[in-house]
Amino acid sequence: MPLVKNAETAIPTTMRAVVVHGPEDYRLETLPVPVPGPGELLLRVDAVGVCASDLKCYHGAAKFWGDEHRPAWAQKGVTPGHEFAGTVVAAGDQATLDKREAALGDRLACEQIVPCWECRYCLRGAYWMCGPHDMFGFKGFDGAMAEYVLVPERALTHQVDTGIAPQHAAFAEPLSCSMHAVERGGIQLDDVVVVAGAGPIGLGAIAGARQKNPYLVVALDMSDAKLELASKVGADLTINITTEDAVARVKELTGGYGADVYIEATGHPSAVSQGLDMLRKLSTFVEYSVFKDDVTVDWSIISDDKELDVLGAHLGPHCWRPAIKLIESGTLPLEEVCTHQFPLERFQDALDLVGDSAGGSVKVSIVPGLS
Template identity: 65%
Template sequence: MTATSIQPIPETMQAVVCHGPENYRLEEVPVPTPGKGEALVRVEAVGICASDLKCYHGAAKFWGDENRPAWAETEVIPGHEFVGEIVQLDEEASRRWGVQVGDRVVSEQIVPCWTCRYCLRGEYWMCAPHEMYGFKRRHPGGMASYMVFPAQALVYKISKDLPPAHAAFTEPLSCALHAVERANIRFEDVVVVAGCGPIGLGMIAGAAEKFPAEVIALDMSDEKLELAKLCGATRTINVAEQDAVAIVKELTDGYGADVYLEGTGHPSAVAQGLNLLRKLGRYVEYSVFGSDVTVDWSIISDDKELDVLGAHLGPHCWPAAIRLLESGKLPMDRICSHQFPLSRFQDGLDMVADGSKSIKVSLIPE
């Protein structure tokens, strides 16, 4: 049995379609039809992140390595940070996700296969096929008026009281919270977060909720550092004007920070983190880098015996991210700095590429 919305569903919709590197077009395409156990969702907002920009430029150009394959297939609709309203689903989908027509929902960015080694062990965010919305034609993303949540998806309800762009921030916030969990922050820790973009601000907010001794934010923008304070940073350091390593060492009697969370994507932030950590400290890497990073690995081993951890996606953190957004604690009006209609997707991509005029840029389907 299928339930549908009161409003009729159109036959066609607007969507951004990838035709190759730097060749995205707004097109009129058929509204997708959900299959058994799936849901049709009317998209309310979709965020643009660094990986979207990477796909737009093409992996080879982004990395400076022609041997790297493109991340995204052609003819795919991009976008993996989205929120929308369910307009059609069957009883199977309703029971599985605990949702119904009219609910506002988000979905984790990965669509697990649930049959590979990682999925069977509960490590679904490392699913071997690694199908994500907006990168392969199999699962079109949210830069469209409508999209389908497949049966394998992980889906959550979120409050309708949040502005659409704020609700779509669930995805990057969940990623930031996963990095915080990887850091195993303790009450007495001095935590340093490098970068005050969307991920970094989420890391600061998540770290602050762990109540460590200090949460120190690093960035080159005073405006972003002020925003970091509103997210829970106890101290800020402008790395363009101050020596972060020296300041952290002085603050900790020469030992160094306990935890370093890297969220800039700049190679210099890696060496910075290794140098300002104490012996037996914990380094968590989340960023996607645009070039190779070279460091003195002896710092990790012989000098300090550091725990160096990676973080990918936001497993098991979506409910917490939703609660944090719904709590009203975060300055979301300032974090979600710019919204464009879907027809101005190019302006949105260009603004994210510039990096100096925005925090989180979102597209709002008309």
Template identity: 65%
Template sequence: MPETMRAVVCHGPEDYRLEHVPVPVPGPGEALVRVEAVGICASDLKCYHGASKFWGDDTRPAWAETGVVPGHEFVGEVVALDDAARARWGVEVGDRVVSEQIVPCWECRYCRRGQYWMCGPHDIYGFKRRTPGAMASYMVFPAAALVHRVSRDLPPAHAAFAEPLSCALHAVERGGITFDDVVVVAGCGPIGLGMVAGARAKSPAHVVALDVSDDRLDLAAACGADVTVNISRQDPLEVVRGLTDGYGADVYLEGSGHPAAVGQGLNLLRKLGTYVEYGVFGSDVTVDWSIISDDKELDVRGAHLGPHCWPAAIRMLESGVLPMDRICTHQLPLADFQQGLDLVGDGSRSVKVSLIPG
């Protein structure tokens, strides 16, 4: 085992550096994991640019700390663990594993009630020094982590997609989709594509995908959307009303993180419809709340992380039902992390960008 490794280290907004750091040493009940792939997502990018919701202001704590290794969606191989970790997780040295992005404290009000994904301390890999992330050759899974095995038949970047897919499936669960529903998914990035696939698995009447990119809409169709709308050329309200006798959509899943998608969803929904927000915004969003109350009496639900959805996400990946070669567009060496961040920021040349530390 080497004594040092390469890792991306956060030193502040737009100041990430590739450095040589000590290989972490697992403690009691922990596991040392060799990272095979780590994805870059929109929240990583917003944090990199120093959005206030991530770096803190007078009302919100910072999400990312200086000195932390980023990266919260990953897959790796177990290289060392003790008997306590082996018994808790049911894994062995050599197993390919993923870990849920949050490491719960298991002691706060939420954890005690089984709502671990809303844990009070909220230690997510790659945002706090207590839980370093996966943009490195090796990482440690803490004893409190939630760990799942993944098939070795999957390419590393595909296996690492378990994290965004689990998040998308949780949003779908929050939507309470039924067979007769018309479901609209806003945004066909990695989360939105997962929402499309998850919504299709619920067998509603229609899954409608919205985006401004024809390429991404084609990908959404491959994931299960039976109606695709390029909102730069078509009026989504007209399309949705045409599918619903003028009433509007039953469920709207927001996965773009674009402020305009919020008002769009409120307008597309029928009375008594359900709005699910998963997107992460870099600034405040303003809407007419009377649409939610007096006009339509909507159910508005948030969705955070992917609780209880990881096994389903892994099964979906292993089944081959998703066009993962088209979703995982870029795999870059760790040294090219800046190129990866820039690709995600550009948005027009990639879907899912991953770093391969090997």
């Protein structure tokens, strides 16, 4: 079947794209624009978020580059960028558009994983834990730090309103991840829920927890500015852990028992032990962060002392529709969450800002259309 594209919108033959050459060696290069085959779509990238995992990969964290214990998730020669939304400009055939209920000119957000649909996990419905685990921008498929990105037939896509800002559309990826962490927590109406970290994932978890309407949502961070933003997205109470004993305060709020659900979204080892101390007996700890270093804790707290449910959360399965709906509703202060946007040629500035704790950023994005 013939390639489907809008004859009035010319697609160039070359594009600018960031290419991974190794740790701390990412380069902006000129590459051919991919031509979609049957089952594939071509998106013009509207925006791509820069994730903390992107930064850790850039700096060569072992989890991403691999050592004798861990697989290498970042492939040399791949274009990074897994938090993205883009406009459909071409399709390999009309059947592809029909299957996705999409049309040329629509905006789509793509789930970050590209499932194989054949492994044990995919066949049992747990596609987000796919065995091969190909992911845009890390392994198997080029990501969206480029002017165009190819969407393979196996990928999952979701419609996003073209009327919202590109960087807000791309925020669907981290928000869906946050909502998955919230779902893993099994939050009940009478719960005291604590979210550690008011960065992009933590803010999304606060917003998601608020949708569950528990008794109390508490946000922890070291920045008063981020805690103020946490209040705007749904926190009932904020605690700056540099000026207040968060464990003592939460226990005071709960008659000495502790929190019902703790969601860790900082990526700092100290937040793990903090959560274990803060939780009541028979409660739930949800871990979402990507850690640079190994974390050591007293496991007897988990077992003999409190009999905790300790749960991991990975990606954002089955949470994309509610995440996009919340973004499109306009109720989140996304202008304050998506703080910095850079053109593609300033990708290095975007990476550096994510790594600058004093830089005042929350969510940093690359918008190729910026000049």
